[in-house]
Amino acid sequence: xxxxxxxxxxxxEAAIYAGCRYYYGYPITPQNELINYxxxxxxxxxxxxxxxxxxxxxxxxxxxxxxxxxxxxxSSSSPGISLKQEGISYLAxxxxxxxxxxxxxxxPGLGDISxxxxxxxxxxxxxxxxxxxxxxxxxxxxxxxxxxxxxxxDLADKYRNPVLILGDAQIxxxxxxxxxxxxxxxxxxxxxxxxxxxxxxxxxVIKSFYPVKGELEVFNAKLQSKYKEIENNExxxxxxxxxKADVILVAYGTSARICKEVVRKxxxxxxxxGLIRPITLWPFPTEFIRNMSERARCMLTVEMSAGQMVxxxxxxxEGRCPVHFYGRTGGGVxxxxxxxxxxxxxxxxxxxxxxxxxxxxxx
Amino acid sequence: MTEKIxxxxxxxxxxxxxxKLLAQAAMADSLYVTYFPSYGTEVRGxxxxxxxxxxxxxxxxxxxEEADTLIVMNQPSYQKYKEMIKPDGLLLLNTSMIxxxxxxxxxxxxxxxxxxxxxxxxxLVSNIVMLGAYLTIKNLFSTENILEQLKISLSGRKxxxxxxxxQALERGMQAINSLTV
Amino acid sequence: xxxxxxKPETFIDTPTHFCPGCGHGIVxxxxxxxxxxxxxxxxxIGLAPVGCSVLAYNYLDIDMCEAAHxxxxxxxxxxxxxxxxxxxxxxQGDGDLAAIGMAEIIHAANRGEHITFIFVNNAIYGMTxxxxxxxxxxxxxxxxxxxxxxxxxxxxxxxxxxxxSVLEGSSYIERVSISSPENIRKTKKAIEKGFKTQKEKRxxxxxxxxxxxxxxxRMDPNESMKYIDEKMTQTFPLGIIKNWKQEE
Numbered sequence: 001x002x003x004x005x006x007x008x009x010x011x012x013e014a015a016i017y018a019g020c021r022y023y024y025g026y027p028i029t030p031q032n033e034l035i036n037y038x039x040x041x042x043x044x045x046x047x048x049x050x051x052x053x054x055x056x057x058x059x060x061x062x063x064x065x066x067x068x069x070x071x072x073x074x075s076s077s078s079p080g081i082s083l084k085q086e087g088i089s090y091l092a093x094x095x096x097x098x099x100x101x102x103x104x105x106x107x108p109g110l111g112d113i114s115x116x117x118x119x120x121x122x123x124x125x126x127x128x129x130x131x132x133x134x135x136x137x138x139x140x141x142x143x144x145x146x147x148x149x150x151x152x153x154d155l156a157d158k159y160r161n162p163v164l165i166l167g168d169a170q171i172x173x174x175x176x177x178x179x180x181x182x183x184x185x186x187x188x189x190x191x192x193x194x195x196x197x198x199x200x201x202x203x204x205v206i207k208s209f210y211p212v213k214g215e216l217e218v219f220n221a222k223l224q225s226k227y228k229e230i231e232n233n234e235x236x237x238x239x240x241x242x243x244k245a246d247v248i249l250v251a252y253g254t255s256a257r258i259c260k261e262v263v264r265k266x267x268x269x270x271x272x273x274g275l276i277r278p279i280t281l282w283p284f285p286t287e288f289i290r291n292m293s294e295r296a297r298c299m300l301t302v303e304m305s306a307g308q309m310v311x312x313x314x315x316x317x318e319g320r321c322p323v324h325f326y327g328r329t330g331g332g333v334x335x336x337x338x339x340x341x342x343x344x345x346x347x348x349x350x351x352x353x354x355x356x357x358x359x360x361x362x363x
Numbered sequence: 364m365t366e367k368i369x370x371x372x373x374x375x376x377x378x379x380x381x382x383k384l385l386a387q388a389a390m391a392d393s394l395y396v397t398y399f400p401s402y403g404t405e406v407r408g409x410x411x412x413x414x415x416x417x418x419x420x421x422x423x424x425x426x427x428e429e430a431d432t433l434i435v436m437n438q439p440s441y442q443k444y445k446e447m448i449k450p451d452g453l454l455l456l457n458t459s460m461i462x463x464x465x466x467x468x469x470x471x472x473x474x475x476x477x478x479x480x481x482x483x484x485x486x487l488v489s490n491i492v493m494l495g496a497y498l499t500i501k502n503l504f505s506t507e508n509i510l511e512q513l514k515i516s517l518s519g520r521k522x523x524x525x526x527x528x529x530q531a532l533e534r535g536m537q538a539i540n541s542l543t544v
Numbered sequence: 545x546x547x548x549x550x551k552p553e554t555f556i557d558t559p560t561h562f563c564p565g566c567g568h569g570i571v572x573x574x575x576x577x578x579x580x581x582x583x584x585x586x587x588x589i590g591l592a593p594v595g596c597s598v599l600a601y602n603y604l605d606i607d608m609c610e611a612a613h614x615x616x617x618x619x620x621x622x623x624x625x626x627x628x629x630x631x632x633x634x635x636q637g638d639g640d641l642a643a644i645g646m647a648e649i650i651h652a653a654n655r656g657e658h659i660t661f662i663f664v665n666n667a668i669y670g671m672t673x674x675x676x677x678x679x680x681x682x683x684x685x686x687x688x689x690x691x692x693x694x695x696x697x698x699x700x701x702x703x704x705x706x707x708x709s710v711l712e713g714s715s716y717i718e719r720v721s722i723s724s725p726e727n728i729r730k731t732k733k734a735i736e737k738g739f740k741t742q743k744e745k746r747x748x749x750x751x752x753x754x755x756x757x758x759x760x761x762r763m764d765p766n767e768s769m770k771y772i773d774e775k776m777t778q779t780f781p782l783g784i785i786k787n788w789k790q791e792e
Contacts, residue, residue: 002390004383004386004387004390004396004398022622022625022626024622048625050621050625050655052618052651053647053648053650053651054647056615056618056647056648057615057617057618057647057648057651058618060611060612060615060618060619060622060648061618061619061621061622061625062622063611063612063615063618063619063622064609064611064618064619064620064621064622064623064624064625064626065622065623065625065626066622067609067619067622067623068589068622068623068626068627069626070622070625070626072622086612087612087615090611090612094610170399170425170426173399173400174397174398174399174425175383175386175397175398175399175400176396176397176398176425177390177396195589195607195608195609195623195627196607196627197586197587197588197589197606197607197627197630198585198586198605198606198607199586199587200586203604203605203606203607203608204607204608205601205607205608205609205610206608206609206610207592207601207608207609207610208610209598209610211599257423257424257425258423258424258426260423261423261424264423333426335424335426335428336424336428337428
């Protein structure tokens with residue numbers, strides 16, 4: 001049955017479906033619907049809900065429950081996620097599975113409460129200290145929020161690694177019909193590394209401290225080979241109108257929705273626009289973007305930031321075609337008309353591109 | 364079919380519920396729908412604006428750049444959002460709280476929603492009066508569908524409010540005035 | 545021949561990294577003795593913080609979890625909520641618990657978490673070479689208070705037990721020391737009471753243990769024990785500060 005839910009509520013309910021029974025959070029706009037939902041929903045399924053004293057305490061409670069074998073989750077918005085970075089580094093270093101939801105808002109500093117995609121670097125390049133990665137999933141609809149949060153718990157357990165859901169104020173507060181189609185998980189298999197009390201077995205230790213010279217390098221090599229495996233297995237993206245496209249847009253989440261509008265507008269034109277929408281931001285669909293860049297005249301990355309993901313697109317393309325950028329910051333959301341104008345601007349000699357403007361309603 | 368509606372009023376005038384009832388009705392009719400609330404930092408009294416898109420095809424951006432319909436409850440919202448109506452678009456306004464101009468290329472419908480609601484005995488149902496008016500103009504959903512959504516929203520402790528909401532809906536359907544037709 | 549003392553089974557037979565005269569080894573041994581005596585090795589989970597006590601997981605033969613600096617109360621909360629019938633204890637030093645982790649310990653106490661906190665107060669940051677701790681005594685010299693702790697610049701030593709005792713969620717709070725065999729026996733009794741508090745689900749328990757750091761106090765081990773009795777207890781008086789039931 002379909003329900004009309006906000007992205008925040010859908011994320012919470014999907015976590016319950018995935019067997020998450022430990023949620024720790026701290027209020028911050030625009031993710032409040034999530035913590036509010038968990039506060040009444042967790043007791044209904046005999047789970048734990050704690051409104052923590054701080055973002056730092058919340059992520060460390062997640063660390064504790066993850067170490068003890070429970071599926072656990074926290075959520076916040078940009079400034080709160082910054083506070084959690086120490087904990088995320090420890091989770092990665094102790095190889096603990098968990099899910100963290102970031103409903104991004106404008107920054108830097110206190111910024112504002114409207115939608116933004118300016119935490120891309122923080123999400124995919126580490127965020128905290130040390131050589132580590134979290135798996136980053138970027139939903140662009142409420143249904144996809146539900147589906148990705150559900151999958152996130154399996155991915156986290158499979159690789160013993162934190163998974164970050166990177167949404168924004170729009171996806172968090174947008175209401176759309178959503179359906180929970182997958183299994184309602186309750187009894188999950190035990191984890192052979194979790195702290196459960198050393199009954200008839202050797203003791204287990206969860207830690208990220210390797211003070212003996214050489215041990216930490218060995219451990220880092222192990223982490224890197226795990227990341228390689230994730231890169232080999234888990235890349236997800238959506239490609240729209242990609243074949244024979246003159247211009248390929250690259251965008252994720254909310255920006256990608258607007259780009260789809262542009263793609264639709266160009267559907268009946270000779271001048272073709274395609275879209276690559278990375279769903280996993282780490283691991284990034286580098287190879288696919290590289291292959292597509294051989295065919296397109298150019299690429300245009302659209303973000304609600306001053307230009308972050310565009311760096312990864314350029315690293316993927318390695319000069320095979322020009323990579324342009326259009327972005328809005330500080331709560332600004334690009335419009336389809338702005339994107340069309342940008343396409344015309346970057347292809348001044350292309351007459352066909354100008355026909356786009358008519359379809360976008362500009363005389 | 365695509366209908367892009369901007370709903371705006373003071374926080375507390377029930378625009379959230381008005382849009383939600385329409386969104387749920389669209390969902391019940393298996394249409395695509397996106398409903399995006401855009402809050403200010405004020406919890407009460409600020410301008411609350413909602414973007415509602417209903418369509419028979421997939422909806423990409425939930426943010427409305429040009430509205431087919433603007434439903435406004437108060438003066439500041441009218442001033443702020445009237446420019447967003449597309450040519451030949453529809454404006455539905457609450458004359459109890461808005462002084463308006465004759466906008467060219469816009470179909471204007473008026474209704475004294477606050478007055479009607481207070482005459483019914485509860486000023487809080489002015490949003491449902493507006494809903495009734497909108498249904499008469501656009502006729503997107505059956506009355507049965509809307510009543511069903513009202514019932515779902517007014518379950519439990521709010522059950523007693525169902526009657527007055529039904530009356531508000533009916534009054535809105537009857538009392539709508541068109542200035543251009 | 546009769547054995548009058550044996551190494552507890554839960555205490556792993558390995559050299560520790562602790563300095564000569566350090567109190568950590570004594571406290572960890574007491575915990576191991578209690579786990580043995582109660583037969584709860586298979587349902588006890590311990591937390592090691594950041595600081596000198598971080599390697600506690602190398603010495604205790606039980607499931608253990610490391611926590612970031614100051615965060616053991618939050619991590620322990622997460623563990624206890626998954627295993628509500630297990631014994632969960634956090635082993636924390638003064639910098640960990642009373643400086644960087646003050647918010648976490650206050651809120652764990654306030655929620656009345658059924659966790660036992662073993663708070664080893666040696667009034668110094670040992671692992672980082674002897675800087676001032678939140679519990680450093682007035683006038684006490686350290687790497688960052690070369691002429692002694694001055695309240696005008698450095699504030700006052702924090703009495704954690706007294707501070708936590710005013711919270712309704714805390715149940716059992718006692719301050720002990722390990723300056724003599726008699727005091728060590730009292731310390732063991734206090735830790736046992738902490739575990740009992742947890743077993744009977746009576747809420748938050750914390751045992752503050754005054755413990756020597758001869759290296760950074762610049763004393764020999766004997767002098768450091770005397771320093772606890774004569775100086776530290778002036779600022780940190782021993783005794784039960786809060787109790788859910790008077791001892792019979």
